[in-house]
Structure formats: C-alpha cells, structure tokens
Amino acid sequence: MTDVFNPDVTIDSRGATCPGPMMDLIGKVKTLDPGTVVELQTSERNSTTDVPEWLEKAGHDLLEIEERDGHWNIYLEVN
Amino acid sequence: MHRIAIVGGGTGGTVLANRLANELKTEIEAGEVEVRLITADPEHVYKPTFLYVPFGKKTVDDASRPIEELVDRRVTLEIGEVTGVDTDRKQLSFPDGSTLEYDQFVLATGANLEPEVIPGLAEGGHHFYGPDGAERLRDELAEFTEGHIVLSVIGVPHMCPAAPVEFTLMVDDWLRERGRREDVDVTYTYPINRAHGLESIAEWATALFEERDVTLETFFNVDEIDPDAGIVETVEGIELEYDLLVAIPPHRGSDLVTDAGLGEDGWVDVDRHTLEATVAEDVYAIGDVADVPTSKAGSVAHYEAGVVADRIASRARGQTPTATYDGKTVCFLEAGMDEATFIEFEYGEEPYVREPSKPLHWAKLGYNESYWLTARGLL
Numbered sequence A: 001m002t003d004v005f006n007p008d009v010t011i012d013s014r015g016a017t018c019p020g021p022m023m024d025l026i027g028k029v030k031t032l033d034p035g036t037v038v039e040l041q042t043s044e045r046n047s048t049t050d051v052p053e054w055l056e057k058a059g060h061d062l063l064e065i066e067e068r069d070g071h072w073n074i075y076l077e078v079n
Numbered sequence B: 001m002h003r004i005a006i007v008g009g010g011t012g013g014t015v016l017a018n019r020l021a022n023e024l025k026t027e028i029e030a031g032e033v034e035v036r037l038i039t040a041d042p043e044h045v046y047k048p049t050f051l052y053v054p055f056g057k058k059t060v061d062d063a064s065r066p067i068e069e070l071v072d073r074r075v076t077l078e079i080g081e082v083t084g085v086d087t088d089r090k091q092l093s094f095p096d097g098s099t100l101e102y103d104q105f106v107l108a109t110g111a112n113l114e115p116e117v118i119p120g121l122a123e124g125g126h127h128f129y130g131p132d133g134a135e136r137l138r139d140e141l142a143e144f145t146e147g148h149i150v151l152s153v154i155g156v157p158h159m160c161p162a163a164p165v166e167f168t169l170m171v172d173d174w175l176r177e178r179g180r181r182e183d184v185d186v187t188y189t190y191p192i193n194r195a196h197g198l199e200s201i202a203e204w205a206t207a208l209f210e211e212r213d214v215t216l217e218t219f220f221n222v223d224e225i226d227p228d229a230g231i232v233e234t235v236e237g238i239e240l241e242y243d244l245l246v247a248i249p250p251h252r253g254s255d256l257v258t259d260a261g262l263g264e265d266g267w268v269d270v271d272r273h274t275l276e277a278t279v280a281e282d283v284y285a286i287g288d289v290a291d292v293p294t295s296k297a298g299s300v301a302h303y304e305a306g307v308v309a310d311r312i313a314s315r316a317r318g319q320t321p322t323a324t325y326d327g328k329t330v331c332f333l334e335a336g337m338d339e340a341t342f343i344e345f346e347y348g349e350e351p352y353v354r355e356p357s358k359p360l361h362w363a364k365l366g367y368n369e370s371y372w373l374t375a376r377g378l379l
Helices: A021-029 A047-058 B011-023 B025-029 B047-055 B131-143 B163-177 B199-211 B255-259 B298-316 B358-375
Strands: A009-013 A037-042 A061-067 A072-077 B002-007 B033-039 B043-045 B064-066 B076-079 B084-086 B091-093 B099-101 B104-107 B147-153 B184-189 B214-217 B222-226 B231-234 B239-241 B244-248 B283-285 B329-334 B340-345
Touching (some): A009 A021, A037 A047, A047 A072, B011 B033, B011 B298, B047 B163, B047 B358, B104 B298, B131 B244, B147 B163, B283 B298
Parallel strands (some): B147 B244
Antiparallel strands (some): B043 B064
16 A cells, blocks of 8 residues: 555654654645655554644645554645 | 864754864874864854743843853864855865865754744744844833733744743743733644643643643644734634734754755754764764754753764774664753753653652753853763
8 A cells, every 4th residue: 555655755753752743744744845745654643643633624635544563654645 | 184073063063072072082182083163153052041031030141152162172163154065075165165074074053943934923923042032022021011922833843842831831920920910811822733742741731721821722833924913824714813922933954954965854864863864974963953853952962962972983983883862852841930840751752741840940940050061061
C-alpha cells in the first residue's frame, strides 16, 4: 500500500518529544504546495486520532494510516 | 593543521567552542588543531531573560555579554558573517570574497523571527522573543489597565515551547499583583487540539488556565491580523478581537543552510543521535538550526554541544567517535511570578510535571545567573 502513495515528503517524528508529531506536521505542511503527499511517522498512538481531526479542520486529505512495528505511518495530501 | 569551524555564537556554538578548546588544548597549543568560532554578533545573548523583561523584572542589557569575555583564549574568535558553505570543497565563503577551508564544520546559527510572514502581525502584535519586542511589550503592559490580552502561538516550530504557557501564567499573576486582573480577560491560543504539543504540559496548563480564568482556544491557526480593528483571523474561520496581542511569531532557519543544500526549510537535516548532517560529510548542526525531534531549547543546544565536542575531538585525534545524544532536554517553567516547575526528558519519553514551587522558581532564577558559566563551558 505504501508504494501506491509514494510520499513526496516524509516527516520522521518517531520518538519526538517536544513539541511532538502534530506540531512537526503542522509546521511542515504550512511550507508545502497543494498536491504534496506527506508521510508522517509517529510512535504516538494519539496521532492516529489527533492527526485526522486536524486534517479535517485544516482541509487536507487523509489517505491512509498504517500500523507498523512500534509506530504508525500516516499518509495525507496537502490541499 | 586540523581546522574546526563553528558558525554561530549562541549557546550551542559558544559551549561547543569552549568544550573543544578544553578537550583539545594540547593539540591547539601545539598548533596542530584550530577551533575557530565565527559569529556575526559580538554580543552573546541568553534569550530566556527576555521572558522577564515585559514584567519589569529584567532589562535587555541583562540578556547579553560580549562574547569575547565568554570564549576560551585558545578559541580563534572571528566576528563576521559567513555568506556560503561549499560542503564538497569543505570551504566557507565571506562577504569580501575570501574563503576558509575546514576539516570539520558546525552550523549553530540558531532560529530567526519572521513576523512579516503573517499579514498584519508586525504592526498589530507584540512579542517577547527579542530585545526590541520585549521592551515594547514592557511599555505596553505597564499602561494596560483593562481589555483583552491574547497570547497566540503562531510560529511552528518556535523556540522554547514552554514560553507561551509561562508568559500566560506570569501575566495572570502579575496583573493580580497589581490589582488589574479583574478588568483584563486573558486568552491563550494554540494550533492543535490541546494546549501544548506535549500531553503532560497540555494537561497541566489546561487545569491551571481553568483555575485562573484564562480562556483556552485550540485548533487556532492564525492566518492574518487586522491591526486597525484589533482582530486575529484564523484558517478555521475564527475572528478573535484583542486589545493586546502577544504572539509567538513564525520562525525560520538559515539561508546558509538552504543554499548549501543541507536542509530544505533552513533547518539542517541531521542524524538525531550524532548531529551529523545527513547529506554532507564532516558537517554537524546543533541548537535551534538542527532539525531534531525535540524542543528548540537552550538545554538542547547545551547537551548537543557536549556530544558534538566529543565526536569532533575524537575525529581530530583520528579516533572513532562514540558519544551520542539521546534527546536530553531540561526546562524550567514559570507558573506565575514566584513559582515554577521543571521537566526533563529524552527522545521517546513523556515528562512528568511536578507541582510548582517557590524553590523551583528560585532555582530557575539562580540558573539564569549561572548560565554564563555554562556559556564558558564550565557548568
């Protein structure tokens, strides 16, 4: 499934402490053009609910959430 | 001669230069190694001081000392700009067209404020993230008797993730002390679905905000400011009126970084444990300019500097480096005018927020004075 998305940008926030994966994502997305596919790697379970919630508010598309060994890969497209 | 070049004389660069001067003193004195610190500002600034300036507790002069007073005599200190880095040729270039070759290079150029990225922010907002901003805010706060103060976290990333919460709790306490709190509404805004990126801080801050009648607005991503009407407008379609806006402005890294191909956004892509640049050999980054998954905080620059000093010294001696950085971060958080708490954590850890106390506040104030020993590589 990962190959189908072929992310343009990967944010490795595994083990990210402060201010954490959500802020890493928001800061990066602000700099990206519409259509960019982003992969956020996070070891925080909360990201799997927090990120979709933010994506909906901010108007970006959630593509897929993959659970891996000890972390999640969240794929999204910037609008 | 083995030349180690460091660009940037903030906490990271200064601690690193001093640690290297100590570790390699024999080699430096024998003329085999040079540690060169190149920095544009002849003053070394300790930014945490600025948090106290709006409340009249410190002045901007308290925040800086001449860097030549802090740097070991074995360090070659150069005050000047670096205009470019060629990591293939291992060369720095300067405004006059001259170049300098290096064997190992460290970027410690820090983070810069760019409020102009948000329309209306420079005219309509204040901040305490630099000397001029902090002084203007001091003047504004001194005269502020009633209305709506909004503390808005706009920049992501930004230096010191704790500072917005600290400022809010301090302004609440300070206004109470001066008998003005009842006539002032205080609102704190944050871009995500809670009060802070770190859950434990978010929980702690949310409880305190509720206790102290501070309004919390989350999912608040500022789009633009209308300075004449005094309105903050967000991506989510919210319009919030303010009388005094204190913003954590957008930040950027360094053009030096982007031009050299070391990182797309001006922050250097590094290995989070060795602080080595991912795309160039013998290049490191420490402090705010390095893209690592922890806070842009002074303690991070300090601990990274220790690790990088060991690694660089090992290489200078022809040895395999072994020191690694595990994300150690330490932050004192003011919870008002006379109480503070303290957190510490490494990569992958959620910190525990202790009950605020007076001794921890005094410890923070004490450290603020002893910081100059840290800068000298002694503490």
